[in-house]
Amino acid sequence: MRENLNDLVAFLAVARARSFTRAAAQLGVSQSALSHAMRGLEERLGLRLLVRTTRNVAPTEAGERLLSNLGPRFEEIEAELAALSAFRDKPAGTIRLTAGEHAAETVLWPAVERLLPAYPDVHIEIIVDYGLTDIVAERYDAGVRLGEQVAKDMIAVRIGPDMRMAVVGSPAYFARRPKPVTPQDLTAHRCINMRLPTYGGLFAWEFEKEGRELKVRVEGPLVFNNLALRLKGALGGLGLAYVPEDAVQDLIAQGSLVRVLDDWCASFAGYHLYYPSRRQASPAFAVLVEALRYRRGP
Numbered sequence: 339m340r341e342n343l344n345d346l347v348a349f350l351a352v353a354r355a356r357s358f359t360r361a362a363a364q365l366g367v368s369q370s371a372l373s374h375a376m377r378g379l380e381e382r383l384g385l386r387l388l389v390r391t392t393r394n395v396a397p398t399e400a401g402e403r404l405l406s407n408l409g410p411r412f413e414e415i416e417a418e419l420a421a422l423s424a425f426r427d428k429p430a431g432t433i434r435l436t437a438g439e440h441a442a443e444t445v446l447w448p449a450v451e452r453l454l455p456a457y458p459d460v461h462i463e464i465i466v467d468y469g470l471t472d473i474v475a476e477r478y479d480a481g482v483r484l485g486e487q488v489a490k491d492m493i494a495v496r497i498g499p500d501m502r503m504a505v506v507g508s509p510a511y512f513a514r515r516p517k518p519v520t521p522q523d524l525t526a527h528r529c530i531n532m533r534l535p536t537y538g539g540l541f542a543w544e545f546e547k548e549g550r551e552l553k554v555r556v557e558g559p560l561v562f563n564n565l566a567l568r569l570k571g572a573l574g575g576l577g578l579a580y581v582p583e584d585a586v587q588d589l590i591a592q593g594s595l596v597r598v599l600d601d602w603c604a605s606f607a608g609y610h611l612y613y614p615s616r617r618q619a620s621p622a623f624a625v626l627v628e629a630l631r632y633r634r635g636p
Contacts, residue, residue, distance in 0.1 A: 429621035430459035437482035485607030498608035529556035
């Protein structure tokens with residue numbers, strides 16, 4: 339019976355990750371041991387549960403049924419085990435979070451830095467990911483997104499203030515080109531694009547003024563999927579960048595970057611922590627949520 343349970347846990351990891359490599363890393367076992375466990379489970383059941391190719395792994399029809407029926411039950415067991423930590427003197431356990439680079443650095447890290455000295459038995463794992471990650475499928479406890487991107491079936495806790503974006507370029511760049519006055523003027527400029535991993539397309543720069551909303555598809559020599567390289571490109575005079583305002587305030591004040599189209603950059607809902615509504619919060623998760631919760635000033 340114990341062997342069957344271990345093999346079922348292994349199956350769930352592989353079926354969710356669609357990869358023996360990723361599942362083995364999550365479980366802390368070798369790929370060969372994981373593959374052996376899957377073969378043993380399939381032989382005992384007399385059914386093929388996974389289709390393996392050189393590029394990916396996918397559940398068969400029988401595997402999909404087992405995944406959909408077993409997954410929620412194992413999640414309930416894990417939640418109950420996590421809840422037992424309430425009987426400990428202090429919160430303990432590992433919390434896995436996914437967030438973009440900017441949110442991880444500006445919101446998550448300050449809270450973690452304050453929290454961990456007071457709760458030494460709490461372990462926090464933060465994975466920087468720019469896609470709209472399925473936190474249930476990827477086994478995260480919670481994720482961070484902008485308020486407008488949080489799915490309706492999730493609990494959302496505001497963890498940051500409203501935000502604004504900024505369009506910036508270096509003084510050297512504007513020495514060669516006129517400053518844009520309207521968003522449409524950007525089509526005549528070299529811009530640094532951002533690719534969205536979830537959809538594979540380039541992000542359209544969003545603007546709003548006096549109730550009028552515009553999305554502009556820009557072009558330029560550089561495409562990145564992180565903030566740091568977009569800033570380097572702008573500072574190097576290679577193009578205009580569209581970045582969170584707080585990431586460039588000091589650089590603007592120093593004169594390293596010049597801001598344009600300020601009147602077209604409206605504020606929007608900031609970062610929210612989100613997690614499944616059925617999740618039973620462990621004491622460790624509860625103290626993290628409380629540390630992250632955004633409180634407006636007077």
